[in-house]
Amino acid sequence: MADSLSISMFTVRTFLPLVMLVGEWVSCASMGVRDNSKLLASKSSIKDSDNSLPTGYVSRLAARKFDDENSRPSSRFYTTRKDEQKEGIWLSKAGIRGDYNHYRTITLKGIPDRAVSLLTTDTMDLLRSYGYQAMDGDLGENILLDKVSYSFFEPGKQYRLKCRENEVVLEITEPVIPCANLCKLPYINDDSKTPKERIKECQGFISILASKPGLRGWYAKVIKEGAIVPESVLTPVLSDFG
Numbered sequence: 001m002a003d004s005l006s007i008s009m010f011t012v013r014t015f016l017p018l019v020m021l022v023g024e025w026v027s028c029a030s031m032g033v034r035d036n037s038k039l040l041a042s043k044s045s046i047k048d049s050d051n052s053l054p055t056g057y058v059s060r061l062a063a064r065k066f067d068d069e070n071s072r073p074s075s076r077f078y079t080t081r082k083d084e085q086k087e088g089i090w091l092s093k094a095g096i097r098g099d100y101n102h103y104r105t106i107t108l109k110g111i112p113d114r115a116v117s118l119l120t121t122d123t124m125d126l127l128r129s130y131g132y133q134a135m136d137g138d139l140g141e142n143i144l145l146d147k148v149s150y151s152f153f154e155p156g157k158q159y160r161l162k163c164r165e166n167e168v169v170l171e172i173t174e175p176v177i178p179c180a181n182l183c184k185l186p187y188i189n190d191d192s193k194t195p196k197e198r199i200k201e202c203q204g205f206i207s208i209l210a211s212k213p214g215l216r217g218w219y220a221k222v223i224k225e226g227a228i229v230p231e232s233v234l235t236p237v238l239s240d241f242g
Helices: 002-039 102-107 121-129 180-184 195-209
Strands: 056-063 089-092 116-120 143-146 158-163 166-175 218-224 226-228 233-236
Antiparallel strands (some): 089 226, 116 218, 158 166
16 A cells, blocks of 8 residues: 555656646647737738737747758758647757757757747748648748748847747847758659659759748747747847837
8 A cells, every 4th residue: 555655656746747837838828829819910911021019929849859860961761851849849049959950960060040940831831832742840940930921030130939938039140041951852852753853843942942031941049048839929029129
């Protein structure tokens, strides 16, 4: 009986904090939906030049752990796609916990100016309008944002992602430049096509993403560390916009 009681108490002490954390994130995400719906009630979309409230919210969060066989671009099975993190992510100045980017890690030695990548849903909508079977996460973005345009962001400006007590502040550093690694996506590198057709498909895909600064996404450094959960509300740091 004593042993049974000890095991039960151990289970409660071990797992209750985890359950409470997940429960908090879920309720925070739900609150984010309600808060954001109120914020967006007066404005259905954001103009490219409009830096006023309201802005947008987190549609998807993603990260991908290091895999010795598949995390290098030279690997046959390499992909830019990142896995969805439905319960949220932890973001420090070093980057997202549990996320690996080969170029940033090896070539740039973990540069903090590229701690996280952001993308807006209008980019994905554009790719789909061209007939690409693009899925959220394919471009390797860590944070996918809705109700805000790719051109909303400006290098040097700061933005807050907040849902209840979960808050992160990011500073945009530079636009993401599309690279040939994207051409390993299955609808570009399609085995049913000839090598010449695949090259043409790759060039067209990259050309679309390179047509405007920020369309491919943005890199940011972390000003304030913390957790981000789905449907966190995005707002500019107003003091940074004068």
